Amino acid sequence: MxxxxxxxxxxxxxxxxxxxxxxxxxxxxxxxxxxxxxxxxxxxxxxxxxxxxxxxxxxxxxxxxxxxxxxxxxxxxxxxxxxxxxxxxxxxxxxxxxxxxxxxxxxxxxxxxxxxxxxxxxxxxxxxxxxxxxxxxxxxxxxxxxxxxxxxxxxxxxxxxxxxCGVMTGAGAALNTAKVKPGSSAAVFGCGGVGLSALQGAKIAGANPIIAVDLNDAKLEAAKDFGATHTINASKDPVAQIMEITNGIGVDYAFEVIGIPAVAAQAYAATRRGGTCCMVGAGSPTEEYKFSALEMPLASKKVCGCLYGSTNAKVDFEKLLGFYETGQLDLDxxxxxxxxxxxxxxxxxxxxxxxxxxxxxxxx
Ligand SMILES: [Zn+2]
Ligand SMILES: [Zn+2]
CATH class of the missing domain: 3.90.180.10 (Medium-chain alcohol dehydrogenases, catalytic domain)
Known part of the structure; x- marks a missing residue:
């Protein structure tokens, strides 16, 4: 054929x-x-x-x-x-x-x-x-x-x-990989399709505040439609701004959705002590993320990789379509x-x- x-x-x-x-x-x-x-x-x-x-x-x-x-x-x-x-x-x-x-x-x-x-x-x-x-x-x-x-x-x-791919990866990062809890704080670095899906996942999970970070103001504007309570243009020290929003604590969950070491460093820095920093963006195989050998144990942050939103597709695809049906997940x-x-x-x-x-x- x-x-x-x-x-x-x-x-x-x-x-x-x-x-x-x-x-x-x-x-x-x-x-x-x-x-x-x-x-x-x-x-x-x-x-x-x-x-x-x-x-x-x-x-x-x-x-x-x-x-x-x-x-x-x-x-x-x-x-x-x-x-x-x-x-x-x-x-x-x-x-x-x-x-x-x-x-x-x-x-x-x-x-x-x-x-x-x-x-x-x-x-x-x-x-x-x-x-x-x-x-x-x-x-x-x-x-x-x-x-x-x-x-x-x-x-x-x-x-x-x-x-x-994109929606499952982003929403799954929040719902499955990081397991965002109701009332927790979240920040998403990178507001393309996967990032906006991560914002939606954090919203479905009941996070507040939900902070969108990007360099593109149009994408930040769109992020407001998908659950962001705050938006930050990354050209203006996003870590400091996130600390201000969270009273100097940092977010419970940070999502890196670009795959760039400098952004991953910001996401890690913006994560609170003991919080979860979830690496969703697929970067270059020749680039590396670096962490302080002293801060890693002292701050006890959890750093996790996220492939495909840690999905069991046979359950999750239908579940996400259910969220779409009830208006909690905007696919349109x-x-x-x-x-x-x-x-x-x-x-x-x-x-x-x-x-x-x-x-x-x-x-x-
Ligand atoms: Zn894909
Ligand atoms: Zn298998």
Whole structure:
């Protein structure tokens, strides 16, 4: 079957190509995509910050409808509405068995291959990779059945697409990773799609104050719509301002959502003694975060990494859509612009220029 997909052929060179999908093998599903979010991690693959073997089909955040299932597939049926999960959650590896499915090792996120080490996508007759075994910036995909999570058909699939990466990562950072408590204080450094989702997660958890930090005033303005009680332009000593808001104590929870050492240092400094500093932003593999060897024990702050909002997707995707349904989680305003697949370059250009909260590709 031939479909259109966004293929990265060399660093910074991507285009819409016609790819050929292999039929699903016994543990695969074929999904017709409804919507795919443009995520910063796709951009990081494009520019080489996240090194991947090329060519590769981009895309790892989306939702769609199951069109075909392999003979062993039991978790979904043809016609089911699904969100794709860029972590497979196999249910059998060490991490899945220890209730940490977001750390599942069934696929190698960086190889572009399926769990069996092969590919289901051909470009010009040659098999190529698919980002996170998904490559869902495509009209249709063939992926492992363990990478799709069924959702109730009453949900809006276009809104649900964002839950597949950015919203789950940000909201999950607050709700699952840091486990923000009601009445606690929180600060979010970086107010892109993931950061605004972290703000929303902190709001759902009942935090107050919720402090948004960014260099972009437009993003800070948007942050007010997503739960921020205070906004701080990071050009003006954000740590001092957070200390002022918290009476010199610091916040109970700080979230770093950019992946830059200088920002991580600010987030750590703004965290109160004994508080939690949660590192959500994916930075460069060659950069490091540094902590004082004396302050680490004396201040007893907890520093934690956060992958995919520490999600158990099979439970959390539906839970977040429930928050959307009750008006606690705003997915509609997160989706600031939609594109056709042929407009993908405009979408990434808009992302680079900081124009969107989330740009989303919709398929006909
Ligand atoms: Zn992503
Ligand atoms: Zn697993």
């Amino acid at each position: 031939k479909v259109k997909a966004v293929v990265l052929t060399a660093l910074n060179e991507y285009s819409v190509q016609e790819i050929e999908l292999d039929p699903p093998k016994e543990n695969d599903v074929r999904v017709r995509m409804t919507a795919t979010g443009l995520c910063m991690s796709d951009l990081s693959v494009i520019n080489g910050k996240l090194p991947m073997p090329l060519p590769m089909v981009l895309g790892h955040e989306g939702a769609g409808v199951v069109e075909e299932v392999g003979s062993n597939v039991t978790n979904v049926q043809v016609g089911d509405h699904v969100i794709t999960s860029f972590i497979p959650m196999c249910g059998e590896c060490y991490f899945c068995l220890h209730q940490e499915p977001w750390l599942c090792t069934a696929t190698d996120l960086f190889s572009g291959m399926q769990p069996d080490g092969t590919s289901r996508v051909k470009l010009n007759g040659e098999h190529i990779g698919a980002f996170a075994a998904l490559g869902n910036m495509a009209e249709q995909i063939v992926c492992p059945s363990m990478c799709v999570v069924r959702i109730d058909k009453r949900h809006n699939l276009e809104a649900a697409a964002l839950v597949g 305003r997160m989706q600031s612009r939609t594109y056709t697949i042929d407009e993908v370059k405009e979408g990434f250009d808009d992302m680079v220029e900081g124009k969107n909260i989330r740009g989303v590709i919709l398929y006909k």
